Ligand SMILES: Nc1ncnc2c1ncn2[C@@H]1O[C@H](COP(=O)(O)OP(=O)(O)OP(=O)(O)O)[C@@H](O)[C@H]1O
């Protein structure tokens with residue numbers, strides 16, 4: 001896949017970040033030959049109740065990930081913006097910051113299924129390709145995705161010709177991990193070690209998060 005520099009962006013609440021975020025995204029990113037993926041913590045989730053860890057803690061957990069894995073870097077623009085983390089604003093800013101660079105926006109299958117509820121979702125396709133990773137418990141929904149079915153490429157073998165506007169669904173390994181489950185496990189004293197990077201598990205313990 002020989003294409004001009006491309007940018008990977010992976011947005012989330014990351015409360016906390018876990019292997020279900022990182023491994024499928026790395027896998028799909030490698031297929032697209034991406035050398036840099038920006039983790040984009042949101043300030044205020046658009047479609048969710050408030051996060052449990054505070055923003056500083058969510059960022060510190062992402063920093064631990066980046067210290068151990070050079071593929072990932074944090075992009076702070078959403079936490080620094082004094083408003084809701086609408087992806088359209090973020091993509092418009094990114095297009096200005098990185099002119100001419102193709103943008104791949106990573107999401108899980110659950111996010112794809114609700115993409116039609118995102119703020120001005122049709123405009124998002126002017127700025128990026130979506131890269132979708134599969135997730136246990138979330139089958140592709142042909143009803144909610146109907147408005148953009150024609151944009152979908154399943155199991156892409158190469159990067160799309162167009163600069164933006166496609167949805168690439170990769171058959172990445174599926175990991176049955178969620179931040180909700182991790183928070184509940186911590187609360188009930190259950191083990192979390194295998195679900196997220198060791199440094200993040202240690203941080204959760206030290207900060208007494210989710211208890
Ligand atoms: N296990 C997983 N496999 C694939 N994608 C995932 C997985 N977990 C999260 N994602 C994707 O990562 C992005 C950010 O997710 P988020 O930070 O909300 O994590 P979450 O585990 O879904 O959190 P919560 O349980 O608090 O809702 C979303 O696009 C989501 O679809």
Ligand SMILES: O=C(O)c1ccc[n+]([C@@H]2O[C@H](COP(=O)([O-])O)[C@@H](O)[C@H]2O)c1
Pocket residue numbers: 010011012013014040042045046047048085086087088111117118119
């Ligand atoms: O722009 C929107 O309306 C919008 C609605 C829901 C989710 N998003 C983005 O989708 C990404 C995953 O969101 P979440 O809530 O699953 O952590 C993150 O970057 C959010 O900012 C964006």
